[in-house]
Amino acid sequence: MRYNKKTLLKRALEILIILIWVFPLVWMVITSLKLEEEVITKTFSFWPQNPTFANYTKAFTSTYILNWMGNSFIVAIGAMLLTLIVDAPIAYAFAKIRFKGRNLLFWAVMGGMMVPFQVLIVPLYMQFNSYGMINTLAAAFLPRVALPIGIFILKQFYEGIPSDLEEAAFIDGASRYRIFLKIILPLGQSAMATVIILSFINAWNDFLWPLIVINDTIKYTITVGIANFQGTHGTQYTLIMAGAAVASIPQILFYIFFRKKIIAGIATSGLKG
Numbered sequence: 001m002r003y004n005k006k007t008l009l010k011r012a013l014e015i016l017i018i019l020i021w022v023f024p025l026v027w028m029v030i031t032s033l034k035l036e037e038e039v040i041t042k043t044f045s046f047w048p049q050n051p052t053f054a055n056y057t058k059a060f061t062s063t064y065i066l067n068w069m070g071n072s073f074i075v076a077i078g079a080m081l082l083t084l085i086v087d088a089p090i091a092y093a094f095a096k097i098r099f100k101g102r103n104l105l106f107w108a109v110m111g112g113m114m115v116p117f118q119v120l121i122v123p124l125y126m127q128f129n130s131y132g133m134i135n136t137l138a139a140a141f142l143p144r145v146a147l148p149i150g151i152f153i154l155k156q157f158y159e160g161i162p163s164d165l166e167e168a169a170f171i172d173g174a175s176r177y178r179i180f181l182k183i184i185l186p187l188g189q190s191a192m193a194t195v196i197i198l199s200f201i202n203a204w205n206d207f208l209w210p211l212i213v214i215n216d217t218i219k220y221t222i223t224v225g226i227a228n229f230q231g232t233h234g235t236q237y238t239l240i241m242a243g244a245a246v247a248s249i250p251q252i253l254f255y256i257f258f259r260k261k262i263i264a265g266i267a268t269s270g271l272k273g
Contacts, residue, residue, distance in 0.1 A: 025248070028241050028244055028245055028248075029241075029245050030046065030047065030048060031237065031238060031241040032055050032056070032238060032241040032242040032244075032245050033048045033051045033052060033053070033055070034048040034049075034051075034052075034238050035048070035049075035050060035052060035054075035238065036236055036237070036238050036239075038050075039237045039238055040237070055238045055239050055241070055242035056242045056245075056246070058239060058242075059239060059242045059243050059246065063225065063229070063243075064217060064218050064220070064225060065222070065225060065243060065246065067218050067219075067220075068220050068221060068222040068224075068225035068226075069222050069246070069247070069250075071137055071140075071219060071220065071221050071222070072204055072221040072222040072223070072247075072250075073250070074137050074141075075137055075140045075141040075203050075204075075206075075210070075221055076141070076199075076200045076201075076203040076204040077200070078137070078138070078141040078203075079141040079144040079145060079199055079200070079202070079203035080196055080199045080200045080203065082141070082142075082145040083144070083145055083146060083147045083150055083195065083199040084150075084192060084195060084196060084199070086145055086146045087146060087147060087150040087151050087154055087195060088154055088180075088185065088188070088192065089180065090109070090146070090151050091150075091151045091152075091153075091154030091155040091157075091158055092154070092158055092180055092184055094106045094151070094155045095154075095155045095156075095158035095159045096158060096159075096161075096163070096166065096184075097176075106155070109148055109151055110148055110151075110152060112148045113148045113149060117143075117208070117209070118208070120143070121208070121209070121212060124143055124209075125212060125213065128142075128213060134213055134215070135213070135214055135215045135216060135219065136213075136214075136219075137214075137219065139213045139214075140206070140209065140210045140213055140214060140221065141203055143209060144199070144202060144203050144206065144209075147195065147198060147199050147202065149198060150195035150198060150199060153191055153194055153195055153198075154188060154191050154192070154195060156191075157188050157190075157191035158184060158188060158191075161183075161184065161187055161188075165183055166179055166183070169182075169183060193258045196258065197254060197255060197258050200251075200254055201251055201254075201255075204222075204223075204250065204251060205223060205251075206221070206223065207221075207223040207224060207227065210223065210224050211224045211227070222243075222246075222247045223247070225243070226240060226243040226244055226247060229243060
C-alpha cells in the first residue's frame, strides 16, 4: 500500500497527538513505581531504578482511598443518572415540540456553559447550607445536574429522528409521554451514552466544589482525598501519583465500555448544524 506525502504527514501528526496525550499518563504510572528518593534527586531518570508497588500499598493501607473511591462513585453515578433524567426530556422538548420562545430559551440554556462555576460557589453554598445539606455527598453532585452540553448533544440527535415516526404513533393513539419513552429514548442510546460519559467524568474529576462543601475526611471524593496527601503525608509525589493512577482506572474502564456508542453519538449528533 502506497502513501503519499500528505497521508504520511497526517499519520505522523496523529501519532504525535496520541503521544502527547498518552505521555502524562505513562509518566504518572512510572513515577508511582519509583521510590521518593528517585523523584526528588537532582539526577533525572525516566525509568525507576527499583520498581516497587510500595506506594500503592501505602495508599490503600494508610489512607481512606477506598472510601474516597466509593464516595466518588456515588457522586459520579448520582450526577450521571440525574443529568440523563433531566437532559433527555428537555432536549426532546427543544427538538420536537413547537412552542413560543423555544429558540430563545434554548440559547439561554446554552449560555449557561459560558458562566464560570466559580461565580456560583457562594450562592450555591448559602443555598445548600440553608437546606442543611453541607457535608453530604448529595450536595457534591446536585449542582452538576442538567449538563448544558448534554442537552445540546441530545437535541441535535433527536432532531435527526424522522417526524413520521411520531406522527404514526400519534395516529395509533400514543401520547407524547409514551412516544418519548418507547420511540425517542431507544433510538437515542448512542447520544445518551455520550452524555453519560461526559457527566460521569465531569463529576468524577470535580475538585473545587466537593472541597468546599465536604468537611469530613472520610467523606472526601477521590480528587479531594489525593490533594489531601500533601497535607497529611507531606508532599510525597510518588504517593500522589499512585493515588492518581488508581483514580484514573474507573474513567478509563468507563470510556472503554461506552467507546463505540460515544463515537456513534458524536458522529450522528455533533456534525448536524
